[in-house]
Amino acid sequence: MITRKxxxxxxxPGKNTFCCDGRVMMARQKxxxxxxxFLIIGTCSLFFAFECPYLAVHLxxxxxxxxxxxxxxxxAMLLRTSFSDxxxxxxxxxxxxxxxxxxxxxxxGNVPAGQRPPPRIRNVQINNQIVKLKYCYTCKIFRPPxxxxxxxxxxxxxxxxxxxxxVGNCVGKRNYRYFYxxxxxxxxxxxxxxxxxxxxxxxxxxxxxxxxxxxVCFFTLWSVVGLTxxxxxxxxxxxxxxxDIKGSWSGKNRVQNPYSHKNIIKNCxxxxxxxxxxxxxxxxxxxxxDSPVSATSAAPSSSxxxxxxxxxxxxxxxxxPNEHTPEDAKxxxxxxxxxxxSPKDGDPPAPKVPPLASPETDVETSIxxxxxx
Amino acid sequence: xxxxxxxxxxxxxAVSSKVFIQRDYSSGTICKFQTKFPAELESRxxxxxxxxxxxxxxxxxxxxxxxxxxxxxxxCLACLTAYTIFLCMETHYEKVLKKIARYIKDQNEKxxxxxxxxxxxxxERGLRVVEITIFEDRSIGSGR
Numbered sequence: 001m002i003t004r005k006x007x008x009x010x011x012x013p014g015k016n017t018f019c020c021d022g023r024v025m026m027a028r029q030k031x032x033x034x035x036x037x038f039l040i041i042g043t044c045s046l047f048f049a050f051e052c053p054y055l056a057v058h059l060x061x062x063x064x065x066x067x068x069x070x071x072x073x074x075x076a077m078l079l080r081t082s083f084s085d086x087x088x089x090x091x092x093x094x095x096x097x098x099x100x101x102x103x104x105x106x107x108x109g110n111v112p113a114g115q116r117p118p119p120r121i122r123n124v125q126i127n128n129q130i131v132k133l134k135y136c137y138t139c140k141i142f143r144p145p146x147x148x149x150x151x152x153x154x155x156x157x158x159x160x161x162x163x164x165x166x167v168g169n170c171v172g173k174r175n176y177r178y179f180y181x182x183x184x185x186x187x188x189x190x191x192x193x194x195x196x197x198x199x200x201x202x203x204x205x206x207x208x209x210x211x212x213x214x215x216v217c218f219f220t221l222w223s224v225v226g227l228t229x230x231x232x233x234x235x236x237x238x239x240x241x242x243x244d245i246k247g248s249w250s251g252k253n254r255v256q257n258p259y260s261h262k263n264i265i266k267n268c269x270x271x272x273x274x275x276x277x278x279x280x281x282x283x284x285x286x287x288x289x290d291s292p293v294s295a296t297s298a299a300p301s302s303s304x305x306x307x308x309x310x311x312x313x314x315x316x317x318x319x320x321p322n323e324h325t326p327e328d329a330k331x332x333x334x335x336x337x338x339x340x341x342s343p344k345d346g347d348p349p350a351p352k353v354p355p356l357a358s359p360e361t362d363v364e365t366s367i368x369x370x371x372x373x
Numbered sequence: 374x375x376x377x378x379x380x381x382x383x384x385x386x387a388v389s390s391k392v393f394i395q396r397d398y399s400s401g402t403i404c405k406f407q408t409k410f411p412a413e414l415e416s417r418x419x420x421x422x423x424x425x426x427x428x429x430x431x432x433x434x435x436x437x438x439x440x441x442x443x444x445x446x447x448x449c450l451a452c453l454t455a456y457t458i459f460l461c462m463e464t465h466y467e468k469v470l471k472k473i474a475r476y477i478k479d480q481n482e483k484x485x486x487x488x489x490x491x492x493x494x495x496x497e498r499g500l501r502v503v504e505i506t507i508f509e510d511r512s513i514g515s516g517r
Contacts, residue, residue, distance in 0.1 A: 072455070073455050076455040076456065076457065077455065080456055089499050089501065090498070090499040090501075092501075093498075095391050095504075096391075096393055096498070096501075096502060096504070099391065099392075099393045100393075124398045124399065125399060126398060126399065126400070126401050127401065131398070133398070141501060144396065144398065144402065144501075145398055145401075145402055146402055159402070177448075178456070181452065258401070259401060259402065269440065269445055270440055272448065272452075273444065273445040273448030273449055273452075274438075274440055274444060274448065275437060275438050275439070275440075275444050275447075275448075275464070275465060275466050276447070276448070276451070276459070276464045276465075276466060277466060278464065278466055278467050278470060278496075280496060280499040280500050281499070282497070
């Protein structure tokens with residue numbers, strides 16, 4: 001049996017890709033992200049190459065300087081959003097999963113034979129509001145409030161907002177502010193380039209490359225500015241896109257958002273200037289890996305040991321089927337393998353960029369996703 | 374199989390069972406653990422001692438996540454540098470996490486290890502649970 005030391009990211013379940021030895025974490029499909037990069041860098045390069053020299057001389061050298069600063073800020077925010085851990089919750093280790101199963105069994109009591117056990121939900125009272133915590137069959141945990149399972153990345157993400165193909169990553173608790181600052185600064189950059197293109201056309205001449213820039217800026221403006229406006233609205237109410245789409249706090253049945261401070265400034269401060277949460281997913285820790293045949297636990301090490309259980313293997317916890325467990329989890333053939341639509345790359349920009357593959361709200365689809373590994 | 378963080382025992386005790394202290398979401402999404410004393414620890418450790426440990430942990434996490442002038446200042450300054458400042462500086466939360474790690478190590482050494490218990494830092498479990506490993510009570514004339 002050969003043992004070797006590996007970084008934990010190599011053994012993490014889920015459908016993320018990692019780069020730079022675990023420092024960078026992204027979704028699997030990155031095509032649209034490359035398009036975003038190309039559009040931003042391409043348009044800005046044309047602006048710096050063609051318009052800026054003229055404008056710097058005839059108007060002010062501050063124009064390209066400010067554009068460069070804004071460009072760097074946009075790129076920094078984009079890369080930060082794309083490369084960081086959105087707030088992924090690590091899956092429960094077998095012992096924890098078993099412990100939770102036992103608690104559920106104890107709470108359900110004796111279920112008469114032939115009857116389905118009740119759904120796995122924990123009720124919690126937050127700010128005089130009953131919030132239901134759902135059980136995630138993939139991660140084997142009760143999801144914290146505001147967390148949701150992303151079917152594209154196959155992870156539970158804390159304070160899940162949406163999965164954004166344009167940045168190639170989920171947007172969650174840890175990178176939401178970077179995402180917002182990215183859309184905000186990109187709006188400003190787009191308006192800036194658009195304005196100075198018009199000025200350039202008026203002052204100088206009508207160049208085909210200027211037309212190209214104006215076209216890109218025009219379409220970007222409508223989508224990105226709209227998106228920024230939408231997220232500003234969400235931030236002022238301390239809501240996530242996921243909650244907004246599901247209508248969690250829409251106000252009917254006297255349901256109110258328990259996380260809101262009822263004060264726009266306070267909500268904005270919390271979301272944008274709150275503490276910067278560390279990643280709870282240990283990607284760069286070292287662990288021992290035995291030969292690939294047996295999935296044994298590693299020798300004790302100073303960092304936590306996660307069992308290198310492959311995705312297709314079930315944990316040792318016995319899964320008690322209930323009304324939420326779809327047919328294929330029971331010993332019968334699955335009716336349909338794929339339920340959720342696969343993510344569509346290259347969708348036209350919309351004022352509200354919805355999660356193109358809906359985040360996991362239904363335990364059934366999460367089980368189906370688990371099955372399709 | 375046994376985790377020997379800082380146990381002084383020469384023999385490696387076997388793991389009898391594990392208890393998981395769950396999160397307490399009654400105050401919202403802040404990191405807070407339930408202080409309810411689990412039945413499995415009744416014979417091992419004093420209830421008050423345990424509650425004090427969990428309460429101190431909760432206070433430390435509250436300190437890390439506190440929304441106030443300091444955190445706002447850190448956020449705004451970091452934003453001005455496009456968050457590049459964190460390439461060389463630690464965030465306030467990370468500093469408190471180190472404090473928590475030291476506290477847990479200290480508690481393990483002083484209180485829990487002599488009683489055949491081991492607290493695992495919640496950060497190693499995704500801040501979801503406080504895992505308490507209960508070792509078989511093999512030692513003759515142990516404290517409890």
